[in-house]
Amino acid sequence: MKSDRLLAILLLLQTRGRVPADELAAELEVSARTIYRDVEALSAAGVPVYAERGRHGGITLLPGYRTDVTGLTGDEARALFVLTAQGVHSALGLDSALVSALRKVMAALPAPHRPAAELTSRRILVDPDRWLPGPRRAVELDALHTAVFADRRLRLRYRHSGDRQLRTYTVDPYGLVSKAGVWYLVADRQRSPALFRADRIASATVLEEPVRRRDEVELADVWQTLRRRVEERPRDVHVTVRVHCSRLGMFTRIVGPLLTEAPGGDTADQDEGDWVTVRLAFSFLPGVSVLLQFGHWVEVLDPPEAIDELLHRLHEVTALYDAQRGAAPSPRAPGDTAPATCAGEPSSYEAEE
Incomplete structure:
Protein backbone atom coordinates (compact mmCIF):
# COMPACT_ATOMS: atom_id res chain seq x y z
CA MET A 1 0.00 0.00 0.00
CA LEU A 62 15.59 18.98 6.75
CA PRO A 63 18.15 18.82 9.59
CA GLY A 64 16.51 18.46 12.98
CA TYR A 65 13.17 17.24 11.67
CA ARG A 66 11.75 14.33 13.66
CA THR A 67 8.30 12.87 14.02
CA ASP A 68 6.88 10.39 16.50
CA VAL A 69 5.41 7.67 14.32
CA THR A 70 2.89 5.47 16.12
CA GLY A 71 0.85 4.43 13.12
CA LEU A 72 1.41 0.70 13.60
CA THR A 73 -1.22 -1.67 12.32
CA GLY A 74 -2.76 -4.24 14.64
CA ASP A 75 -0.72 -7.11 13.14
CA GLU A 76 2.52 -5.08 13.36
CA ALA A 77 1.88 -4.38 17.03
CA ARG A 78 1.23 -8.06 17.74
CA ALA A 79 4.36 -9.11 15.83
CA LEU A 80 6.54 -6.99 18.13
CA PHE A 81 5.27 -8.88 21.19
CA VAL A 82 5.89 -12.43 19.99
CA LEU A 83 8.63 -13.14 22.51
CA THR A 84 11.37 -15.74 22.58
CA ALA A 85 12.12 -17.82 25.65
CA GLN A 86 15.00 -16.74 27.86
CA GLY A 87 18.34 -17.65 26.36
CA VAL A 88 19.10 -15.51 23.32
CA HIS A 89 18.73 -12.14 25.06
CA SER A 90 20.26 -13.52 28.28
CA ALA A 91 23.40 -14.64 26.44
CA LEU A 92 23.83 -11.10 25.13
CA GLY A 93 23.05 -9.48 28.48
CA LEU A 94 19.95 -7.79 27.04
CA ASP A 95 17.12 -9.24 29.14
CA SER A 96 16.46 -6.05 31.10
CA ALA A 97 16.88 -3.93 27.97
CA LEU A 98 14.26 -6.02 26.16
CA VAL A 99 11.76 -5.60 28.98
CA SER A 100 12.37 -1.84 29.07
CA ALA A 101 12.08 -1.51 25.28
CA LEU A 102 8.81 -3.42 25.12
CA ARG A 103 7.41 -1.28 27.92
CA LYS A 104 8.20 1.85 25.89
CA VAL A 105 6.74 0.37 22.71
CA MET A 106 3.56 -0.55 24.56
CA ALA A 107 3.22 3.03 25.81
CA ALA A 108 3.67 4.36 22.26
CA LEU A 109 1.10 2.01 20.68
CA PRO A 110 -2.28 3.38 19.66
CA ALA A 111 -4.73 2.54 22.46
CA PRO A 112 -6.89 0.20 20.33
CA HIS A 113 -3.88 -2.08 19.63
CA ARG A 114 -2.61 -2.44 23.20
CA PRO A 115 -4.94 -5.24 24.40
CA ALA A 116 -4.08 -7.45 21.39
CA ALA A 117 -0.34 -6.82 21.82
CA GLU A 118 -0.46 -7.62 25.53
CA LEU A 119 -2.50 -10.78 24.91
CA THR A 120 -0.02 -11.93 22.25
CA SER A 121 2.88 -11.62 24.70
CA ARG A 122 0.97 -13.88 27.12
CA ARG A 123 -0.25 -16.46 24.58
CA ILE A 124 2.65 -16.91 22.10
CA LEU A 125 6.15 -18.04 23.05
CA VAL A 126 9.00 -19.00 20.71
CA ASP A 127 11.51 -21.41 22.29
CA PRO A 128 14.59 -21.83 20.05
CA ASP A 129 16.03 -24.79 21.97
CA ARG A 130 15.60 -28.38 20.78
CA TRP A 131 14.14 -31.10 22.99
CA LEU A 132 16.72 -33.01 25.03
CA PRO A 133 19.71 -31.02 23.75
CA GLY A 134 22.04 -32.54 26.33
CA PRO A 135 24.56 -30.73 28.53
CA ARG A 136 26.36 -27.78 26.99
CA ARG A 137 29.52 -25.97 27.88
CA ALA A 138 29.15 -22.46 29.22
CA VAL A 139 29.42 -20.01 26.36
CA GLU A 140 31.28 -16.72 26.87
CA LEU A 141 30.09 -14.21 24.29
CA ASP A 142 31.56 -10.99 25.72
CA ALA A 143 34.70 -10.88 23.55
CA LEU A 144 32.78 -11.97 20.44
CA HIS A 145 30.09 -9.38 21.11
CA THR A 146 32.72 -6.66 21.60
CA ALA A 147 34.56 -7.50 18.37
CA VAL A 148 31.35 -7.63 16.34
CA PHE A 149 30.16 -4.19 17.45
CA ALA A 150 33.56 -2.52 17.64
CA ASP A 151 34.53 -3.76 14.16
CA ARG A 152 37.74 -5.38 15.38
CA ARG A 153 39.52 -8.55 14.32
CA LEU A 154 39.53 -11.61 16.61
CA ARG A 155 42.17 -14.16 17.49
CA LEU A 156 40.55 -17.48 18.37
CA ARG A 157 41.84 -20.63 20.04
CA TYR A 158 39.43 -23.18 18.61
CA ARG A 159 38.81 -26.92 18.90
CA HIS A 160 37.16 -28.62 15.94
CA SER A 161 34.77 -31.52 16.44
CA GLY A 162 36.71 -34.71 17.18
CA ASP A 163 40.01 -32.83 17.37
CA ARG A 164 41.90 -32.71 20.66
CA GLN A 165 44.31 -30.05 19.47
CA LEU A 166 43.50 -26.35 19.79
CA ARG A 167 44.06 -24.35 16.62
CA THR A 168 44.68 -20.60 16.34
CA TYR A 169 42.84 -18.45 13.81
CA THR A 170 42.71 -14.72 13.13
CA VAL A 171 39.27 -13.88 11.75
CA ASP A 172 37.16 -10.94 10.59
CA PRO A 173 33.74 -11.24 12.26
CA TYR A 174 30.45 -10.36 10.58
CA GLY A 175 28.21 -11.21 13.51
CA LEU A 176 26.66 -13.82 15.80
CA VAL A 177 23.90 -16.29 14.92
CA SER A 178 21.77 -18.32 17.32
CA LYS A 179 20.72 -21.52 15.51
CA ALA A 180 18.33 -23.79 17.45
CA GLY A 181 19.79 -22.51 20.72
CA VAL A 182 23.44 -22.89 19.64
CA TRP A 183 25.54 -19.75 19.14
CA TYR A 184 27.85 -19.42 16.13
CA LEU A 185 30.40 -16.80 15.12
CA VAL A 186 30.17 -15.97 11.41
CA ALA A 187 33.46 -14.61 10.11
CA ASP A 188 35.92 -14.48 7.24
CA ARG A 189 39.15 -16.42 7.57
CA GLN A 190 41.67 -15.44 4.90
CA ARG A 191 38.85 -13.73 2.98
CA SER A 192 36.70 -16.89 2.90
CA PRO A 193 33.52 -17.48 4.97
CA ALA A 194 33.95 -19.62 8.08
CA LEU A 195 31.68 -20.80 10.88
CA PHE A 196 32.78 -21.26 14.52
CA ARG A 197 30.62 -22.80 17.26
CA ALA A 198 30.86 -20.55 20.29
CA ASP A 199 31.06 -23.45 22.74
CA ARG A 200 34.19 -24.76 20.98
CA ILE A 201 36.06 -21.46 21.31
CA ALA A 202 38.59 -21.93 24.11
CA SER A 203 39.61 -18.27 24.10
CA ALA A 204 38.90 -15.13 22.07
CA THR A 205 41.07 -12.03 22.00
CA VAL A 206 39.87 -8.75 20.52
CA LEU A 207 42.68 -7.24 18.45
CA GLU A 208 43.38 -3.57 17.84
CA GLU A 209 43.31 -4.09 14.08
CA PRO A 210 40.10 -2.99 12.34
CA VAL A 211 37.99 -5.71 10.78
CA ARG A 212 38.63 -6.49 7.10
CA ARG A 213 35.24 -7.52 5.77
CA ARG A 214 34.58 -7.95 2.08
CA ASP A 215 32.90 -4.96 0.44
CA GLU A 216 29.09 -4.95 0.32
CA VAL A 217 28.84 -8.29 2.12
CA GLU A 218 26.55 -8.52 5.14
CA LEU A 219 26.03 -11.06 7.92
CA ALA A 220 22.89 -12.50 6.28
CA ASP A 221 24.79 -13.09 3.02
CA VAL A 222 27.64 -14.98 4.68
CA TRP A 223 25.24 -16.99 6.87
CA GLN A 224 23.26 -18.14 3.83
CA THR A 225 26.47 -19.27 2.14
CA LEU A 226 27.60 -21.22 5.20
CA ARG A 227 24.15 -22.66 5.81
CA ARG A 228 23.92 -23.97 2.24
CA ARG A 229 27.40 -25.43 2.60
CA VAL A 230 26.23 -27.48 5.59
CA GLU A 231 22.77 -28.42 4.34
CA GLU A 232 23.82 -29.24 0.76
CA ARG A 233 26.79 -31.37 1.73
CA PRO A 234 26.94 -34.37 -0.66
CA ARG A 235 25.21 -37.44 0.74
CA ASP A 236 26.22 -40.33 -1.49
CA VAL A 237 25.63 -43.29 0.84
CA HIS A 238 21.99 -44.34 0.43
CA VAL A 239 20.66 -46.77 3.02
CA THR A 240 17.33 -48.58 3.23
CA VAL A 241 16.11 -49.60 6.68
CA ARG A 242 12.93 -50.87 8.22
CA VAL A 243 11.69 -49.30 11.42
CA HIS A 244 9.19 -50.77 13.85
CA CYS A 245 6.23 -48.40 13.89
CA SER A 246 6.28 -48.15 17.70
CA ARG A 247 9.59 -46.29 17.35
CA LEU A 248 8.91 -44.44 14.10
CA GLY A 249 8.14 -41.09 15.77
CA MET A 250 11.33 -41.14 17.83
CA PHE A 251 13.33 -42.35 14.82
CA THR A 252 12.21 -39.52 12.54
CA ARG A 253 12.86 -36.88 15.22
CA ILE A 254 16.43 -38.04 15.72
CA VAL A 255 17.50 -38.76 12.12
CA GLY A 256 15.06 -36.45 10.33
CA PRO A 257 17.75 -34.52 8.37
CA LEU A 258 19.00 -37.82 6.91
CA LEU A 259 15.64 -38.89 5.44
CA THR A 260 15.32 -38.78 1.66
CA GLU A 261 11.55 -39.17 1.80
CA ALA A 262 8.93 -38.83 4.52
CA PRO A 263 7.85 -42.18 6.00
CA GLY A 264 4.16 -43.01 5.82
CA GLY A 265 1.55 -42.08 3.26
CA ASP A 266 2.46 -42.80 -0.37
CA THR A 267 6.22 -42.72 0.10
CA ALA A 268 6.73 -45.60 2.54
CA ASP A 269 6.31 -49.34 2.07
CA GLN A 270 3.58 -50.39 4.45
CA ASP A 271 3.30 -54.06 3.34
CA GLU A 272 5.28 -55.53 6.21
CA GLY A 273 2.80 -55.48 9.05
CA ASP A 274 4.18 -53.47 11.92
CA TRP A 275 7.32 -52.31 10.11
CA VAL A 276 7.83 -49.33 7.84
CA THR A 277 10.54 -49.09 5.18
CA VAL A 278 12.52 -45.82 5.30
CA ARG A 279 15.31 -44.51 3.08
CA LEU A 280 18.18 -42.34 4.32
CA ALA A 281 21.30 -40.73 2.86
CA PHE A 282 24.63 -40.28 4.67
CA SER A 283 27.69 -38.21 3.78
CA PHE A 284 30.03 -41.10 4.58
CA LEU A 285 29.67 -44.79 5.41
CA PRO A 286 30.72 -44.68 9.12
CA GLY A 287 27.79 -42.32 9.69
CA VAL A 288 25.41 -45.30 9.64
CA SER A 289 26.60 -46.18 13.14
CA VAL A 290 24.04 -43.64 14.40
CA LEU A 291 21.44 -46.35 13.74
CA LEU A 292 22.88 -48.58 16.48
CA GLN A 293 21.17 -46.48 19.14
CA PHE A 294 17.81 -47.88 18.06
CA GLY A 295 18.80 -51.49 18.77
CA HIS A 296 16.61 -54.18 17.18
CA TRP A 297 13.86 -51.65 16.42
CA VAL A 298 15.71 -50.61 13.24
CA GLU A 299 17.04 -53.13 10.69
CA VAL A 300 19.32 -52.17 7.79
CA LEU A 301 18.24 -53.88 4.57
CA ASP A 302 20.62 -52.38 2.02
CA PRO A 303 23.43 -51.87 1.01
CA PRO A 304 25.58 -54.76 2.31
CA GLU A 305 28.42 -52.30 3.04
CA ALA A 306 26.22 -50.55 5.61
CA ILE A 307 25.44 -53.85 7.33
CA ASP A 308 29.16 -54.71 7.39
CA GLU A 309 29.92 -51.31 8.93
CA LEU A 310 27.39 -51.88 11.74
CA LEU A 311 28.75 -55.37 12.41
CA HIS A 312 32.28 -53.95 12.58
CA ARG A 313 31.17 -51.34 15.15
CA LEU A 314 29.32 -53.98 17.17
CA HIS A 315 32.36 -56.26 17.21
CA GLU A 316 34.49 -53.38 18.47
CA VAL A 317 32.08 -52.66 21.32
CA THR A 318 31.67 -56.35 22.15
CA ALA A 319 35.43 -56.86 22.30
CA LEU A 320 35.81 -53.83 24.57
CA TYR A 321 33.31 -55.04 27.17
CA ASP A 322 34.26 -58.71 26.89
CA ALA A 323 37.80 -57.70 27.79
CA GLN A 324 36.52 -55.58 30.65
CA ARG A 325 34.34 -58.34 32.10
CA GLY A 326 36.58 -61.27 31.20
CA ALA A 327 33.56 -63.27 30.13
CA ALA A 328 31.50 -64.10 27.08
CA PRO A 329 28.66 -61.71 26.27
CA SER A 330 25.31 -62.53 27.76
CA PRO A 331 22.68 -63.87 25.34
CA ARG A 332 19.55 -61.81 24.66
CA ALA A 333 16.88 -62.35 27.29
CA PRO A 334 14.01 -64.66 26.19
CA GLY A 335 10.99 -62.80 24.93
CA ASP A 336 12.95 -59.67 24.03
CA THR A 337 11.19 -59.10 20.74
CA ALA A 338 9.26 -56.29 19.10
CA PRO A 339 5.67 -55.76 20.28
CA ALA A 340 2.93 -57.24 18.13
CA THR A 341 1.12 -54.04 17.19
CA CYS A 342 1.57 -50.31 16.98
CA ALA A 343 -1.36 -49.56 19.25
CA GLY A 344 -1.03 -48.50 22.85
CA GLU A 345 0.71 -45.83 24.91
CA PRO A 346 3.94 -44.18 23.72
CA SER A 347 7.23 -45.37 25.12
CA SER A 348 8.58 -43.67 28.26
CA TYR A 349 11.21 -41.90 26.14
CA GLU A 350 8.53 -40.37 23.91
CA ALA A 351 6.36 -39.45 26.89
CA GLU A 352 9.20 -37.59 28.60
CA GLU A 353 9.88 -35.60 25.45
Whole structure:
Protein backbone atom coordinates (compact mmCIF):
# COMPACT_ATOMS: atom_id res chain seq x y z
CA MET A 1 0.00 0.00 0.00
CA LYS A 2 1.18 3.51 -0.77
CA SER A 3 0.55 4.76 2.77
CA ASP A 4 2.76 1.99 4.19
CA ARG A 5 5.49 2.86 1.68
CA LEU A 6 5.37 6.56 2.56
CA LEU A 7 5.71 5.68 6.23
CA ALA A 8 8.62 3.34 5.44
CA ILE A 9 10.41 6.11 3.49
CA LEU A 10 9.96 8.53 6.37
CA LEU A 11 11.33 6.04 8.90
CA LEU A 12 14.32 5.15 6.70
CA LEU A 13 15.20 8.82 6.21
CA GLN A 14 14.93 9.52 9.95
CA THR A 15 17.18 6.55 10.67
CA ARG A 16 19.81 6.89 7.95
CA GLY A 17 19.79 10.55 6.94
CA ARG A 18 20.49 11.04 3.23
CA VAL A 19 19.60 7.92 1.20
CA PRO A 20 20.02 7.56 -2.59
CA ALA A 21 16.74 7.08 -4.46
CA ASP A 22 18.02 3.86 -6.04
CA GLU A 23 18.75 2.44 -2.58
CA LEU A 24 15.25 3.29 -1.33
CA ALA A 25 13.76 1.79 -4.49
CA ALA A 26 15.69 -1.47 -4.03
CA GLU A 27 14.73 -1.77 -0.36
CA LEU A 28 11.05 -1.09 -0.98
CA GLU A 29 10.97 -3.10 -4.23
CA VAL A 30 9.69 -0.28 -6.43
CA SER A 31 11.18 1.89 -9.18
CA ALA A 32 13.19 5.06 -8.57
CA ARG A 33 10.45 6.98 -10.37
CA THR A 34 7.94 5.73 -7.79
CA ILE A 35 10.24 6.93 -4.99
CA TYR A 36 10.37 10.43 -6.47
CA ARG A 37 6.55 10.48 -6.72
CA ASP A 38 6.32 9.41 -3.07
CA VAL A 39 8.73 12.17 -2.08
CA GLU A 40 6.47 14.68 -3.80
CA ALA A 41 3.48 13.25 -1.92
CA LEU A 42 5.30 13.57 1.43
CA SER A 43 6.29 17.14 0.60
CA ALA A 44 2.70 18.01 -0.31
CA ALA A 45 1.62 16.60 3.07
CA GLY A 46 3.95 19.04 4.87
CA VAL A 47 6.95 16.79 5.46
CA PRO A 48 10.19 18.78 4.83
CA VAL A 49 11.72 16.23 2.45
CA TYR A 50 13.70 17.04 -0.68
CA ALA A 51 16.02 15.48 -3.24
CA GLU A 52 19.66 16.49 -3.63
CA ARG A 53 21.22 15.82 -7.00
CA GLY A 54 24.84 15.12 -7.80
CA ARG A 55 27.41 12.46 -7.00
CA HIS A 56 26.67 12.44 -3.27
CA GLY A 57 23.00 13.31 -3.58
CA GLY A 58 19.93 11.50 -2.37
CA ILE A 59 16.63 11.92 -0.57
CA THR A 60 16.87 13.68 2.79
CA LEU A 61 14.89 15.46 5.50
CA LEU A 62 15.59 18.98 6.75
CA PRO A 63 18.15 18.82 9.59
CA GLY A 64 16.51 18.46 12.98
CA TYR A 65 13.17 17.24 11.67
CA ARG A 66 11.75 14.33 13.66
CA THR A 67 8.30 12.87 14.02
CA ASP A 68 6.88 10.39 16.50
CA VAL A 69 5.41 7.67 14.32
CA THR A 70 2.89 5.47 16.12
CA GLY A 71 0.85 4.43 13.12
CA LEU A 72 1.41 0.70 13.60
CA THR A 73 -1.22 -1.67 12.32
CA GLY A 74 -2.76 -4.24 14.64
CA ASP A 75 -0.72 -7.11 13.14
CA GLU A 76 2.52 -5.08 13.36
CA ALA A 77 1.88 -4.38 17.03
CA ARG A 78 1.23 -8.06 17.74
CA ALA A 79 4.36 -9.11 15.83
CA LEU A 80 6.54 -6.99 18.13
CA PHE A 81 5.27 -8.88 21.19
CA VAL A 82 5.89 -12.43 19.99
CA LEU A 83 8.63 -13.14 22.51
CA THR A 84 11.37 -15.74 22.58
CA ALA A 85 12.12 -17.82 25.65
CA GLN A 86 15.00 -16.74 27.86
CA GLY A 87 18.34 -17.65 26.36
CA VAL A 88 19.10 -15.51 23.32
CA HIS A 89 18.73 -12.14 25.06
CA SER A 90 20.26 -13.52 28.28
CA ALA A 91 23.40 -14.64 26.44
CA LEU A 92 23.83 -11.10 25.13
CA GLY A 93 23.05 -9.48 28.48
CA LEU A 94 19.95 -7.79 27.04
CA ASP A 95 17.12 -9.24 29.14
CA SER A 96 16.46 -6.05 31.10
CA ALA A 97 16.88 -3.93 27.97
CA LEU A 98 14.26 -6.02 26.16
CA VAL A 99 11.76 -5.60 28.98
CA SER A 100 12.37 -1.84 29.07
CA ALA A 101 12.08 -1.51 25.28
CA LEU A 102 8.81 -3.42 25.12
CA ARG A 103 7.41 -1.28 27.92
CA LYS A 104 8.20 1.85 25.89
CA VAL A 105 6.74 0.37 22.71
CA MET A 106 3.56 -0.55 24.56
CA ALA A 107 3.22 3.03 25.81
CA ALA A 108 3.67 4.36 22.26
CA LEU A 109 1.10 2.01 20.68
CA PRO A 110 -2.28 3.38 19.66
CA ALA A 111 -4.73 2.54 22.46
CA PRO A 112 -6.89 0.20 20.33
CA HIS A 113 -3.88 -2.08 19.63
CA ARG A 114 -2.61 -2.44 23.20
CA PRO A 115 -4.94 -5.24 24.40
CA ALA A 116 -4.08 -7.45 21.39
CA ALA A 117 -0.34 -6.82 21.82
CA GLU A 118 -0.46 -7.62 25.53
CA LEU A 119 -2.50 -10.78 24.91
CA THR A 120 -0.02 -11.93 22.25
CA SER A 121 2.88 -11.62 24.70
CA ARG A 122 0.97 -13.88 27.12
CA ARG A 123 -0.25 -16.46 24.58
CA ILE A 124 2.65 -16.91 22.10
CA LEU A 125 6.15 -18.04 23.05
CA VAL A 126 9.00 -19.00 20.71
CA ASP A 127 11.51 -21.41 22.29
CA PRO A 128 14.59 -21.83 20.05
CA ASP A 129 16.03 -24.79 21.97
CA ARG A 130 15.60 -28.38 20.78
CA TRP A 131 14.14 -31.10 22.99
CA LEU A 132 16.72 -33.01 25.03
CA PRO A 133 19.71 -31.02 23.75
CA GLY A 134 22.04 -32.54 26.33
CA PRO A 135 24.56 -30.73 28.53
CA ARG A 136 26.36 -27.78 26.99
CA ARG A 137 29.52 -25.97 27.88
CA ALA A 138 29.15 -22.46 29.22
CA VAL A 139 29.42 -20.01 26.36
CA GLU A 140 31.28 -16.72 26.87
CA LEU A 141 30.09 -14.21 24.29
CA ASP A 142 31.56 -10.99 25.72
CA ALA A 143 34.70 -10.88 23.55
CA LEU A 144 32.78 -11.97 20.44
CA HIS A 145 30.09 -9.38 21.11
CA THR A 146 32.72 -6.66 21.60
CA ALA A 147 34.56 -7.50 18.37
CA VAL A 148 31.35 -7.63 16.34
CA PHE A 149 30.16 -4.19 17.45
CA ALA A 150 33.56 -2.52 17.64
CA ASP A 151 34.53 -3.76 14.16
CA ARG A 152 37.74 -5.38 15.38
CA ARG A 153 39.52 -8.55 14.32
CA LEU A 154 39.53 -11.61 16.61
CA ARG A 155 42.17 -14.16 17.49
CA LEU A 156 40.55 -17.48 18.37
CA ARG A 157 41.84 -20.63 20.04
CA TYR A 158 39.43 -23.18 18.61
CA ARG A 159 38.81 -26.92 18.90
CA HIS A 160 37.16 -28.62 15.94
CA SER A 161 34.77 -31.52 16.44
CA GLY A 162 36.71 -34.71 17.18
CA ASP A 163 40.01 -32.83 17.37
CA ARG A 164 41.90 -32.71 20.66
CA GLN A 165 44.31 -30.05 19.47
CA LEU A 166 43.50 -26.35 19.79
CA ARG A 167 44.06 -24.35 16.62
CA THR A 168 44.68 -20.60 16.34
CA TYR A 169 42.84 -18.45 13.81
CA THR A 170 42.71 -14.72 13.13
CA VAL A 171 39.27 -13.88 11.75
CA ASP A 172 37.16 -10.94 10.59
CA PRO A 173 33.74 -11.24 12.26
CA TYR A 174 30.45 -10.36 10.58
CA GLY A 175 28.21 -11.21 13.51
CA LEU A 176 26.66 -13.82 15.80
CA VAL A 177 23.90 -16.29 14.92
CA SER A 178 21.77 -18.32 17.32
CA LYS A 179 20.72 -21.52 15.51
CA ALA A 180 18.33 -23.79 17.45
CA GLY A 181 19.79 -22.51 20.72
CA VAL A 182 23.44 -22.89 19.64
CA TRP A 183 25.54 -19.75 19.14
CA TYR A 184 27.85 -19.42 16.13
CA LEU A 185 30.40 -16.80 15.12
CA VAL A 186 30.17 -15.97 11.41
CA ALA A 187 33.46 -14.61 10.11
CA ASP A 188 35.92 -14.48 7.24
CA ARG A 189 39.15 -16.42 7.57
CA GLN A 190 41.67 -15.44 4.90
CA ARG A 191 38.85 -13.73 2.98
CA SER A 192 36.70 -16.89 2.90
CA PRO A 193 33.52 -17.48 4.97
CA ALA A 194 33.95 -19.62 8.08
CA LEU A 195 31.68 -20.80 10.88
CA PHE A 196 32.78 -21.26 14.52
CA ARG A 197 30.62 -22.80 17.26
CA ALA A 198 30.86 -20.55 20.29
CA ASP A 199 31.06 -23.45 22.74
CA ARG A 200 34.19 -24.76 20.98
CA ILE A 201 36.06 -21.46 21.31
CA ALA A 202 38.59 -21.93 24.11
CA SER A 203 39.61 -18.27 24.10
CA ALA A 204 38.90 -15.13 22.07
CA THR A 205 41.07 -12.03 22.00
CA VAL A 206 39.87 -8.75 20.52
CA LEU A 207 42.68 -7.24 18.45
CA GLU A 208 43.38 -3.57 17.84
CA GLU A 209 43.31 -4.09 14.08
CA PRO A 210 40.10 -2.99 12.34
CA VAL A 211 37.99 -5.71 10.78
CA ARG A 212 38.63 -6.49 7.10
CA ARG A 213 35.24 -7.52 5.77
CA ARG A 214 34.58 -7.95 2.08
CA ASP A 215 32.90 -4.96 0.44
CA GLU A 216 29.09 -4.95 0.32
CA VAL A 217 28.84 -8.29 2.12
CA GLU A 218 26.55 -8.52 5.14
CA LEU A 219 26.03 -11.06 7.92
CA ALA A 220 22.89 -12.50 6.28
CA ASP A 221 24.79 -13.09 3.02
CA VAL A 222 27.64 -14.98 4.68
CA TRP A 223 25.24 -16.99 6.87
CA GLN A 224 23.26 -18.14 3.83
CA THR A 225 26.47 -19.27 2.14
CA LEU A 226 27.60 -21.22 5.20
CA ARG A 227 24.15 -22.66 5.81
CA ARG A 228 23.92 -23.97 2.24
CA ARG A 229 27.40 -25.43 2.60
CA VAL A 230 26.23 -27.48 5.59
CA GLU A 231 22.77 -28.42 4.34
CA GLU A 232 23.82 -29.24 0.76
CA ARG A 233 26.79 -31.37 1.73
CA PRO A 234 26.94 -34.37 -0.66
CA ARG A 235 25.21 -37.44 0.74
CA ASP A 236 26.22 -40.33 -1.49
CA VAL A 237 25.63 -43.29 0.84
CA HIS A 238 21.99 -44.34 0.43
CA VAL A 239 20.66 -46.77 3.02
CA THR A 240 17.33 -48.58 3.23
CA VAL A 241 16.11 -49.60 6.68
CA ARG A 242 12.93 -50.87 8.22
CA VAL A 243 11.69 -49.30 11.42
CA HIS A 244 9.19 -50.77 13.85
CA CYS A 245 6.23 -48.40 13.89
CA SER A 246 6.28 -48.15 17.70
CA ARG A 247 9.59 -46.29 17.35
CA LEU A 248 8.91 -44.44 14.10
CA GLY A 249 8.14 -41.09 15.77
CA MET A 250 11.33 -41.14 17.83
CA PHE A 251 13.33 -42.35 14.82
CA THR A 252 12.21 -39.52 12.54
CA ARG A 253 12.86 -36.88 15.22
CA ILE A 254 16.43 -38.04 15.72
CA VAL A 255 17.50 -38.76 12.12
CA GLY A 256 15.06 -36.45 10.33
CA PRO A 257 17.75 -34.52 8.37
CA LEU A 258 19.00 -37.82 6.91
CA LEU A 259 15.64 -38.89 5.44
CA THR A 260 15.32 -38.78 1.66
CA GLU A 261 11.55 -39.17 1.80
CA ALA A 262 8.93 -38.83 4.52
CA PRO A 263 7.85 -42.18 6.00
CA GLY A 264 4.16 -43.01 5.82
CA GLY A 265 1.55 -42.08 3.26
CA ASP A 266 2.46 -42.80 -0.37
CA THR A 267 6.22 -42.72 0.10
CA ALA A 268 6.73 -45.60 2.54
CA ASP A 269 6.31 -49.34 2.07
CA GLN A 270 3.58 -50.39 4.45
CA ASP A 271 3.30 -54.06 3.34
CA GLU A 272 5.28 -55.53 6.21
CA GLY A 273 2.80 -55.48 9.05
CA ASP A 274 4.18 -53.47 11.92
CA TRP A 275 7.32 -52.31 10.11
CA VAL A 276 7.83 -49.33 7.84
CA THR A 277 10.54 -49.09 5.18
CA VAL A 278 12.52 -45.82 5.30
CA ARG A 279 15.31 -44.51 3.08
CA LEU A 280 18.18 -42.34 4.32
CA ALA A 281 21.30 -40.73 2.86
CA PHE A 282 24.63 -40.28 4.67
CA SER A 283 27.69 -38.21 3.78
CA PHE A 284 30.03 -41.10 4.58
CA LEU A 285 29.67 -44.79 5.41
CA PRO A 286 30.72 -44.68 9.12
CA GLY A 287 27.79 -42.32 9.69
CA VAL A 288 25.41 -45.30 9.64
CA SER A 289 26.60 -46.18 13.14
CA VAL A 290 24.04 -43.64 14.40
CA LEU A 291 21.44 -46.35 13.74
CA LEU A 292 22.88 -48.58 16.48
CA GLN A 293 21.17 -46.48 19.14
CA PHE A 294 17.81 -47.88 18.06
CA GLY A 295 18.80 -51.49 18.77
CA HIS A 296 16.61 -54.18 17.18
CA TRP A 297 13.86 -51.65 16.42
CA VAL A 298 15.71 -50.61 13.24
CA GLU A 299 17.04 -53.13 10.69
CA VAL A 300 19.32 -52.17 7.79
CA LEU A 301 18.24 -53.88 4.57
CA ASP A 302 20.62 -52.38 2.02
CA PRO A 303 23.43 -51.87 1.01
CA PRO A 304 25.58 -54.76 2.31
CA GLU A 305 28.42 -52.30 3.04
CA ALA A 306 26.22 -50.55 5.61
CA ILE A 307 25.44 -53.85 7.33
CA ASP A 308 29.16 -54.71 7.39
CA GLU A 309 29.92 -51.31 8.93
CA LEU A 310 27.39 -51.88 11.74
CA LEU A 311 28.75 -55.37 12.41
CA HIS A 312 32.28 -53.95 12.58
CA ARG A 313 31.17 -51.34 15.15
CA LEU A 314 29.32 -53.98 17.17
CA HIS A 315 32.36 -56.26 17.21
CA GLU A 316 34.49 -53.38 18.47
CA VAL A 317 32.08 -52.66 21.32
CA THR A 318 31.67 -56.35 22.15
CA ALA A 319 35.43 -56.86 22.30
CA LEU A 320 35.81 -53.83 24.57
CA TYR A 321 33.31 -55.04 27.17
CA ASP A 322 34.26 -58.71 26.89
CA ALA A 323 37.80 -57.70 27.79
CA GLN A 324 36.52 -55.58 30.65
CA ARG A 325 34.34 -58.34 32.10
CA GLY A 326 36.58 -61.27 31.20
CA ALA A 327 33.56 -63.27 30.13
CA ALA A 328 31.50 -64.10 27.08
CA PRO A 329 28.66 -61.71 26.27
CA SER A 330 25.31 -62.53 27.76
CA PRO A 331 22.68 -63.87 25.34
CA ARG A 332 19.55 -61.81 24.66
CA ALA A 333 16.88 -62.35 27.29
CA PRO A 334 14.01 -64.66 26.19
CA GLY A 335 10.99 -62.80 24.93
CA ASP A 336 12.95 -59.67 24.03
CA THR A 337 11.19 -59.10 20.74
CA ALA A 338 9.26 -56.29 19.10
CA PRO A 339 5.67 -55.76 20.28
CA ALA A 340 2.93 -57.24 18.13
CA THR A 341 1.12 -54.04 17.19
CA CYS A 342 1.57 -50.31 16.98
CA ALA A 343 -1.36 -49.56 19.25
CA GLY A 344 -1.03 -48.50 22.85
CA GLU A 345 0.71 -45.83 24.91
CA PRO A 346 3.94 -44.18 23.72
CA SER A 347 7.23 -45.37 25.12
CA SER A 348 8.58 -43.67 28.26
CA TYR A 349 11.21 -41.90 26.14
CA GLU A 350 8.53 -40.37 23.91
CA ALA A 351 6.36 -39.45 26.89
CA GLU A 352 9.20 -37.59 28.60
CA GLU A 353 9.88 -35.60 25.45
